[in-house]
Amino acid sequence: PVGFVELSGGPDFVSESLRGVRRSFAVAGVGVALLAVIVGLLVSRGLTAPVLSLGDAARRMGEGDLAARAPVQSSDEIGQVAASFNRMAERLQSSFAELEAERDALRRFVADASHELRTPITALKSFNELLTGPAASDPVAQAEFLAESAAQVERLEWITANLLDLSRLDGRLVALNLADHDVGELLDEAAAPLRALAAERQIDLQIHRPTASTALHCDRARLILALSNLLDNGLKYCTPGDEIELGAEGEGGAVRLWVADSGPGINAGDQARIFERFYRGRTRSDDGAEIPGSGLGLSIVEGIVHAHGWKISVESRPGEGTRFVIETRRTIS
Numbered sequence: 001p002v003g004f005v006e007l008s009g010g011p012d013f014v015s016e017s018l019r020g021v022r023r024s025f026a027v028a029g030v031g032v033a034l035l036a037v038i039v040g041l042l043v044s045r046g047l048t049a050p051v052l053s054l055g056d057a058a059r060r061m062g063e064g065d066l067a068a069r070a071p072v073q074s075s076d077e078i079g080q081v082a083a084s085f086n087r088m089a090e091r092l093q094s095s096f097a098e099l100e101a102e103r104d105a106l107r108r109f110v111a112d113a114s115h116e117l118r119t120p121i122t123a124l125k126s127f128n129e130l131l132t133g134p135a136a137s138d139p140v141a142q143a144e145f146l147a148e149s150a151a152q153v154e155r156l157e158w159i160t161a162n163l164l165d166l167s168r169l170d171g172r173l174v175a176l177n178l179a180d181h182d183v184g185e186l187l188d189e190a191a192a193p194l195r196a197l198a199a200e201r202q203i204d205l206q207i208h209r210p211t212a213s214t215a216l217h218c219d220r221a222r223l224i225l226a227l228s229n230l231l232d233n234g235l236k237y238c239t240p241g242d243e244i245e246l247g248a249e250g251e252g253g254a255v256r257l258w259v260a261d262s263g264p265g266i267n268a269g270d271q272a273r274i275f276e277r278f279y280r281g282r283t284r285s286d287d288g289a290e291i292p293g294s295g296l297g298l299s300i301v302e303g304i305v306h307a308h309g310w311k312i313s314v315e316s317r318p319g320e321g322t323r324f325v326i327e328t329r330r331t332i333s
Helices: 013-062 077-131 139-170 183-200 220-237 297-307
Strands: 178-182 204-208 215-219 243-251 254-261 311-316 322-327
Touching: 013 077, 077 139, 178 183, 178 220, 183 204, 183 215, 183 220, 183 243, 215 220, 220 243, 220 254, 220 297, 220 322, 297 311
Parallel strands: 204 243
Antiparallel strands: 178 215, 243 254, 254 322, 311 322
């Protein structure tokens, strides 16, 4: 042979590079897929967790747990829905609490009203039995029982009439006859019917009129009734030698009315309940005599004051007297 040719295959750098690239892409693809799955799970969990919490709170509320609330974890749309749900739940819980309070108050009212009405009804029944029985032929006993019966009938009439007024005041069914009235005249008119009783019991009744002419925008008849009830309440508990003051003063564009006495005062535990219907913290005087009343006078006072949009408060210490203050809002000087 004259010569020969040798053929040989050198390294294929291009194929090796392509295989490396393919391996890199495969590994990157697997990593991206895993990362996408993890991120998707986290995102879906972040989206579904508030919804699940909201659903759990709704389920608990449906089962009667009105204190259930949904956690607000963000300010996005789901967070806004959770916040709205919580506001709705708070209003619902507040409404149910008010309904429960009204139900309990209604139960107490029915029980107290039944108790107050039972006493005169039982007395009338007894008097009727006596009049048709042992006292049928005794004119003196008949006259006594008839007088007592008339007193019990008046008591029934007073209780039922005032209960009706209280119901109308609470239901805002009373149309106030508002006008401007002189405060000094209001004080005089409220005290006039009780001056004779105060003198009879040797109690000094004083009137403190405003230093300047002052007019108050109010329902004249109902405000006089409220002031008279406060005075009458003070007369019940005061003893000979005590003092009762009825006064008014202008302050900051309003009028402050007050009724103060130097009587035995009110215990701290009773002050929070004295405006409740039929509540009577003290039923007997220091000498053991029964103090008349049905526990409706101060409730009527509070109803009249609130119907005007005013406030009433009490300041008292045992042995140092009591002071009722009515804060008004609208006045013309």
